[in-house]
Amino acid sequence: MIRHTGQRRTYQHNLKLAILLSLTAGFVNAAGLLACAVLTTNVTGHAALLAIDLEAGNMDVAFTILQWLLLFLAGATFSSWYIGWMGKYKRYVYTVPLLIEFSILCLVATHGWWEKEIVVSPASIASGLLFAMGMQNALVTVISRAVVRTTHLTGILTDLGIALAETVHRKFKLNKSLKEQLVLRVNIILFFLAGGIAGAFFFRLWAYESFFIPSGIIVTITFYDAFKMRYRQATHRLFSKTAQ
Numbered sequence: 001m002i003r004h005t006g007q008r009r010t011y012q013h014n015l016k017l018a019i020l021l022s023l024t025a026g027f028v029n030a031a032g033l034l035a036c037a038v039l040t041t042n043v044t045g046h047a048a049l050l051a052i053d054l055e056a057g058n059m060d061v062a063f064t065i066l067q068w069l070l071l072f073l074a075g076a077t078f079s080s081w082y083i084g085w086m087g088k089y090k091r092y093v094y095t096v097p098l099l100i101e102f103s104i105l106c107l108v109a110t111h112g113w114w115e116k117e118i119v120v121s122p123a124s125i126a127s128g129l130l131f132a133m134g135m136q137n138a139l140v141t142v143i144s145r146a147v148v149r150t151t152h153l154t155g156i157l158t159d160l161g162i163a164l165a166e167t168v169h170r171k172f173k174l175n176k177s178l179k180e181q182l183v184l185r186v187n188i189i190l191f192f193l194a195g196g197i198a199g200a201f202f203f204r205l206w207a208y209e210s211f212f213i214p215s216g217i218i219v220t221i222t223f224y225d226a227f228k229m230r231y232r233q234a235t236h237r238l239f240s241k242t243a244q
Helices: 013-036 044-058 057-086 095-109 124-142 154-169 176-244
Strands: none
Touching: 013 154, 044 057, 044 154, 057 095, 057 124, 057 154, 095 124, 154 176
């Protein structure tokens, strides 16, 4: 899912990654909003708030929002830099950004356990989530060659609109490429919304511990290829012995 790059990467790889990471982003966005009253998977709205607060002279608030923008940028920069530094064709190069994201989500999930001893402001929690989502967005963009983006829907809805217009021009006679574009983008939207519904539901039920759910999804993505390869090897050895 994340091991294949370049010409080895297929539509199915992108679809699986898009579904799981869209689910994660939707979950974090909704749960983060309930936890911190901050949108944590995109920065477009924060840019508008920054402009409003700067105009109103609310410098303290504007500085906090600017930090969020820079942390999302820092996450994207780190993820892209690390992948480029390690070499994007090296095996499992993508696991480090995913494991950092996993660690951040786990820290947020355990917040309720130690908040009496260590007070962490909602703004600080939002900062960590924004950094993680910046990493995730850059990671999936690099892996898929900008085919997939999972942390916000603005560009995806635009791309879907363009694909739908092309569908109408073709009088609904779709080729393989256009079908794949439509299916991929619809799945990103649906699973982002599904993740948002799950995030809101489980945060109301379990509070911060609900963030263990997206943590589990990230672990699945990180080790999916290794588990799949080991399974194939074990199956091959089993059938080879049976054949003998």
